[in-house]
Amino acid sequence: MAASPDHTDNDDGAIAAKVERHDYTDLAPTTRKRAHAMEGFDEIYTDIVDYIVRCTHRIWDERDIGLIYTHYTHNCVLYGTMATIYDREAVVRDTIQRLVSLPERRGMATQVLWNGNDKDGFYTSHLVTGAGRHSQNGHFGPPTGKTFVSRTIADCMVYRNRIYREWVVADTMAIIKQLGLDPNVFAEEAAKGLFDKGLESIDIGENRRLIGQQMPEWKADTSIANNEVERQTLEWLHDMWNCRMFGRVEKHYAPNAQYHGPKMTELYGPAAVLHQHLALLGSIPDAAYMPQHICSNPCEEGGVKVAVRWVMEGHHLGYGILSELGKPTGLRLQVMGITHYHYKNGRVVDEWNVYDELSLLTQIKLGQMVEAKHK
Structure with a gap:
């Protein structure tokens, strides 16, 4: 896609990138x-x-x-x-x-x-x-x-x-939990449907975050960025997720930052944001973070908003925020997520982070069905 121009400066009063405070x-x-x-x-x-x-x-x-x-x-x-x-x-x-x-x-x-x-x-x-x-x-x-x-x-x-x-x-898991339903029932049914179609989770055994005995690639690939804000966003996300430099949260989030996360989590401050991201990695400690697309717009509330579509791949090897998955299974997981960031004065004041824990539970159930089949 083409680089994003300044869509908001025109005589027709475009609403583009100005949704949040309008009816x-x-x-x-x-x-x-x-x-x-x-x-x-x-x-x-x-x-x-x-x-x-x-x-x-x-x-x-x-x-x-x-x-x-x-x-x-x-x-x-x-x-x-x-x-x-x-x-x-x-x-x-x-x-x-x-x-x-x-x-x-x-x-x-x-x-x-x-x-x-x-x-x-x-x-x-x-x-x-x-x-x-x-x-x-x-x-x-x-x-x-x-x-x-x-x-x-x-x-x-x-x-x-x-x-x-x-x-x-x-975020289907949010709905299921609020309705008081058992997510295991839904994940089992969804996994059975995939299993009956002959679909299996493909575990390639590595995600190339680490090459041989080397440390992670220290420099982010910013080729999908269209401007400086997007480039900087990709850089600190790479540092945080792939280089495990979670101290970047304190640097790039405002003291009054708000986090709007999965299962309708609402938290405040950089410490809470850091915990949410570190705890996701706790459940998938070998995960690699791969941004797929990024775009941004200036916004009426001031500052710039950035959208990042991403994939995270790894294995269920630890304990963390994905509590519905239970004890570590070692099975491969792929997280598909999209996150919106609102920057003001160069720091994130709001993060909207969406991924679906139900899909991850379904992947666990499918992996267990495949394991049982091959025993």
């Missing part, structure tokens, strides 16, 4: 000029943030599920933490099932970060806070009547009004 009615106006070029997009959309927020609302809240046919390509690929979808019709079916199971859920946009343009295509990272009540029989079982709230981040590649690739990281 939906401001984000989806009925009359407004286009804030930037949107060739090939439906006339209703005034900018790429409007496109993401409004089409999500139209499909999920207004129930116009058929808009998926005009907003996704026929051969779209949707990468989730539990499975991958390879065509548009499967996206339609999945959407119907989710709406039937949780009809009262409302997905509220927190922010949309992005880069690109209408000629080369856009890349968006959409943080959603979903709240609702478990009122119907569905994939969460018989209705419990309990309320829930969880976070999801969806990254999309969009060209001429159609999404052709999407990565969705939904």
Whole structure:
């Protein structure tokens, strides 16, 4: 994708990168000029943030599920933490099932970060806070009547009004725990479905964080960065995760930083942030952190927001924050996550971190099924 220009300085008052403190009615106006070029997009959309927020609302809240046919390509690929979808019709079916199971859920946009343009295509990272009540029989079982709230981040590649690739990281474990359900039951069922299809977790035995007897690569690969803020973000993330230099948290986070994490964790201060990240590594102590994409925007609240999509690979060799996984099993784990950072005066004041512990528990269950098969 192209480097991100300063999208917010224009005469049309673009909402781009300015979602957090605006109401939906401001984000989806009925009359407004286009804030930037949107060739090939439906006339209703005034900018790429409007496109993401409004089409999500139209499909999920207004129930116009058929808009998926005009907003996704026929051969779209949707990468989730539990499975991958390879065509548009499967996206339609999945959407119907989710709406039937949780009809009262409302997905509220927190922010949309992005880069690109209408000629080369856009890349968006959409943080959603979903709240609702478990009122119907569905994939969460018989209705419990309990309320829930969880976070999801969806990254999309969009060209001429159609999404052709999407990565969705939904914190399903947060919902299951709030509904008072046993995550082992859901993980076992999901793993059995994968196992019956002949799918197995592929353990390649290494992740190349360490090459032979050498120490980790000390310099971060910043080739995916589009600007200085993104480059610096990739550098300190590499230092923290791959070089195990967790003291970087104290340097790069403001004293009043807030952390918004999995299972709706809300914590304050650099010490709490450090603990969350160190404890994740505690569960997967040989993990390698691999950023896949990064984008950023200046924001109306001041400062800059940065979105990083990442993968972490390693083995379940220790104890840490992934408490639902139980005792260390030694099995391979792949964590797919997306994180949004808000910088002010050069330091992080907010971090929204989303990954799904249920998908990791499912990987453990699948690995155990495969082990039992080969005994």
